[in-house]
Amino acid sequence: MKNTLASKSGASDGPLRGLRILDLSTVVMGPYASHLLADMGADVVKLEPPAGDKLRYYRPQRSRAMSGMFLSLHRNKRSIVLDLKSDAGRAAFHRLAVKFDVILHNFRVNVATRLGATFEQLKAANPSVIVCKIYGYGGDGPYAKRPAYDDVIQAGSGIADLFKRVRGEPQYVPSMICDKIVGQAAAMAILAACYQRLMHGHGCEIEVPMLETMVAFNLAENLASAAFEPPMGAMGWARNISPMRKPFRTADGYACLLPYSDRNWRDFLAFAGCPEVAEDPRFCTLADRAEHIDELYKYVEDAARCRPTAEWLSFCVAHDIPCGPVASLDDLWNDPHLNAVGMFQQEEHPTEGRYRLWRSPLRFDEESWELQRHAPRLGEHTDEVLAAAGFSEAERAALYGNLPADDRSAAES
Known part of the structure; x- marks a missing residue:
């Protein structure tokens, strides 16, 4: 230039x-x-x-x-x-x-x-x-x-x-x-x-x-079933528009708990006290889980209330399950990772x-x-x-x- x-x-x-x-x-x-x-x-x-x-x-x-x-x-x-x-x-x-x-x-x-x-x-x-x-x-x-x-x-x-x-x-x-x-x-x-x-x-x-x-x-994922002609269903990706897609209330606050892989779900559901859910045909694969996300997230919602946030995060980190605290805007300035990388x-x-x-x-x-x-x-x-x-x-x-x-x-x- x-x-x-x-x-x-x-x-x-x-x-x-x-x-x-x-x-x-x-x-x-x-x-x-x-x-x-x-x-x-x-x-x-x-x-x-x-x-x-x-x-x-x-x-x-x-x-x-x-x-x-x-x-x-x-x-x-x-x-x-x-x-x-x-x-x-x-x-x-x-x-x-x-x-x-x-x-x-x-x-x-x-x-x-x-x-x-x-x-x-x-x-x-x-x-x-x-x-x-x-x-x-x-x-x-x-x-x-x-x-x-x-x-x-x-x-x-x-x-x-x-x-x-x-x-x-x-x-x-x-x-x-x-x-x-x-x-x-x-x-x-x-x-x-x-x-x-x-x-x-x-x-x-x-x-x-x-x-x-x-x-x-917006349509990158939400075109969904309407990508086909004729449409195979309504627009909107089911996981995105599920009311169960949210931070979950724990015993003392909120946390993002996001088991994703097959292994994540087996480990999470075992820790939650319902290992048999992992064998349910509705939840065996990623595609199956996406189709029945409301029912699956209900298990997460019920389990989350039984333990404090720190315990959930400790378990998820130890088992490589995606998770995180629900940070306020004020919390960002004290986040240990953001401080370590010199974000502010x-x-x-x-x-x-x-x-x-x-x-x-x-x-x-x-x-x-x-x-x-x-x-x-x-x-x-x-x-x-x-x-x-x-x-x-x-x-x-x-x-x-x-x-x-x-x-x-x-x-x-």
């Missing part, structure tokens, strides 16, 4: 060093994609409007425009401010875009066209550019112009319906699961496009629609003080992950990036003059 605009200070190490990404996306989905790539060494420049990304202003925060969520999601990135609603800002964006390998955005089609951020508009000056657009819905369908957020896609992709099948009413997963899964898909697609360019020498346009991505994700660390942000973050879970050549940059203040690197791209001092000053006073001072600092 070309590296026409090297960082002035502390360029990231990692397998993607030299890959340059201009990220115009906001909130979680697109920024999560660039977060993954930045952690692998890509030079990610976050282009923000004068008001900044909305995510900056979520509470809690110690100071304006730097929320707790923003601190980790935007580490290892730089921030610049341009007003793309102005002629000068759009002209600067087009001039800057030539220096980047990838342009990432989540604008709807009409907005991208107005800003000059479509593949057709950008490739004229940069034929090898990769433009990744993340939308709610694919551009060919009747929903293409609709706004979409995580909740809307959980509802529309069948994710919420899974809860209805299990609990009697639709619910949302209490996590931005669609934003993050689609962000991962976008990061993967960008890397595939980079490989294609390396092999064939040309850029491309990538469409990553939320609904289609999540439908594919504390850093000192130049303006926000001491804060906690997780490392990238990926390792390359057994190298430990290190933070290269703290999450940037709004527009912190505007002058640095524009100067490196060839904007003169007078040109930069003219751009800053079009910004509100607060954003102008950030851009000039």
Whole structure:
């Protein structure tokens, strides 16, 4: 990949060093994609409007425009401010875009066209550019112009319906699961496009629609009997939608108890005091057990209550049976495995003080992950990036003059 605009200070190490990404996306989905790539060494420049990304202003925060969520999601990135609603800002964006390998955005089609951020508009000056657009819905369908957020896609992709099948009413997963899964898909697609360019020498346009991505994700196992034509039964994988698939109550809490192999089940049922169940024809093979999972899990539920969690976990670990505690979010920080692998660390942000973050879970050549940059203040690197791209001092000053006073001072600092 070309590296026409090297960082002035502390360029990231990692397998993607030299890959340059201009990220115009906001909130979680697109920024999560660039977060993954930045952690692998890509030079990610976050282009923000004068008001900044909305995510900056979520509470809690110690100071304006730097929320707790923003601190980790935007580490290892730089921030610049341009007003793309102005002629000068759009002209600067087009001039800057030539220096980047990838342009990432989540604008709807009409907005991208107005800003000059479509593949057709950008490739004229940069034929090898990769433009990744993340939308709610694919551009060919009747929903293409609709706004979409995580909740809307959980509802529309069948994710919420899974809860209805299990609990009697639709619910949302209490996590931005669609934003993050689609962000991962976008990061993967960008890397595939980079490989294609390396092999064939040309850029491309990538469409990553939320609904289609999540439908594919959801149907991977839940297409089930409906995979056949005509369908052999209802959609939904029986084990997934069983109300018995849950953490089991023990004598003093809860535990995940998951016998899986034939040997696991024989050992577990013997310890539970009902070894004869392992010989029941309904439970002899993996396929049989999946078909009768409710009845089988009832034995686990009844047995689990008879012993404390620690005793169950000790037995399961000793017999190589998959198991685990039901950790709270607070428990994660004291988990012995996560601490042993250095999953969490504390850093000192130049303006926000001491804060906690997780490392990238990926390792390359057994190298430990290190933070290269703290999450940037709004527009912190505007002058640095524009100067490196060839904007003169007078040109930069003219751009800053079009910004509100607060954003102008950030851009000039």
